[in-house]
Amino acid sequence: MIGIFNNYLLYEDRMDSRNVSSETSRNKCAACFRQFNKMEHLVEHMRISYHSVHEPVCGNCKKHCRSYESLREHLIGPLPKQECKNVFNVRGCKFCLTLLDSPNARRVHLERCQHSGGLLTNFANLGLRDNLTLDNGYARGRQVVALACKMVGGGNDGSLDLCARVCLIDENENIIFHTFVKPPIPVTNYRYETTGVRPEYLRDATPLRQVQKKIQDFLCNGEPMWKIRPRGGKARILVGHDLDRLHLEYPAVMMRDTANYPPLMKTSKLSNSLKYLTQAYLGYDIQTGMQDPYEDCVATMRLYIRMKSQNHAVEDSPLASDPQNRNNFASWRQSELERMSPEEMLAISRSDYYCWCLDS
Structure with a gap:
């Protein structure tokens, strides 16, 4: 009987662990991949992070970074994500941080991406x-x-x-x-x-x-x-x-x-x-x-x-300050936001700075 009881407790622990893992995974930011214990914490993160299509994104794992400096650290910094680093070393451009389709495409890309000659003017x-x-x-x-x-x-x-x-x-x-x-x-x-x-x-x-x-x-x-x-x-x-x-x-x-x-x-x-x-x-x-x-x-x-020249997805209202976006993460929508998936919240999130691609 004691053995059966112990096995039951072990089963319960495993099920609880799976539920916690599943809940944490559901509370994972679809942009920067940060994980939160509760959905309300993820909502607050999305409210202040301003993730958007205008952020630098890793071509391999699709992680959003706040700046190109942050993306550079993710790919070729002192402590990079090893899987992304390995792919980037073969197919990546260290100047624009783009991931190309093949090593040959990378070689062609580098010829026009790097201004290796600098200025020829005297x-x-x-x-x-x-x-x-x-x-x-x-x-x-x-x-x-x-x-x-x-x-x-x-x-x-x-x-x-x-x-x-x-x-x-x-x-x-x-x-x-x-x-x-x-x-x-x-x-x-x-x-x-x-x-x-x-x-x-x-x-x-x-x-x-x-x-x-x-x-x-x-x-x-x-x-x-x-x-x-x-x-x-x-x-x-x-x-x-x-x-x-x-x-x-x-x-x-x-x-x-x-x-x-x-x-x-x-x-x-x-x-x-x-x-x-x-x-x-x-x-x-x-x-x-x-x-x-x-x-x-x-x-x-x-x-x-x-x-x-960055090729970002076109949005009708690309800035968080645009009138159409001001209530996207309003506190009175908290319950509704907590029922959304991380991907749905990312879809309504907007940038807090003017991306220069909008000049095109």
Whole structure:
């Protein structure tokens, strides 16, 4: 009798274990694969995670990652998922982190994915240019330009950043504006080794305020600042890295900053440097020795185009802030949400940032 009773207890333990395992599996996030003890915990996770089709996704296991840095760690980091790493080593691109159909497809892909040659332009011969003109509404689609600047030092110790050189390019990497800038206060450190700026270059340069106004008018392209909207209109999209440095007055909805774009940031939500982003995602080095803002312009434009070209599923209301989505995970829907499957909750989840693929 004791043996039968013990066997019954063992059977009950196994059944309880199976039920717990089944319940935990049901409470597994369909995006990031985190498991929760209770369905209400999974609902809360979905409420604050903003999983969506715009997140970087592992081509092998389909896990959603918050940023490409997180996906990189998942695939080729110090502690990767071994199965995904093994597949990625054979068929993966270490720059765009895409998984190709075959090793041969990977070889073909790498030839156009990696900008291994960097820039062939001789920076010293770029010269100063001013091709800033309005298009009078004849251009098709929203125009995109990239901006970069180089800073010299001001203040007693030369640590105060002052803009001394500005470059603006179009989507085809053609220079449309390139000039030296006269800072509003005296320069105490020209940082020549990296900026290439000498005192005589700034003596007759255009004052900062005039440069700002000229660029601002070009970006607005004939539209009043208050009238600029993210969709439609003639105003241009501005791409750059750490765009706050030039202190331009321009609507945030028209700026694409590689320093503050969530998919390109570190897992700790801090910014990656443009130098790192270019090396990791484009495959060549920049900012070695004497630097030119044209080089930074090209790098940011290439990063923008890479992010913009992602093939994400089309959604009518892609942002969590869109009116149609504001009640998707409302607290008054708690009971209804707890009856949903993880896949159903993922289907109604939306992104909390503007994905650049929406510019296409």
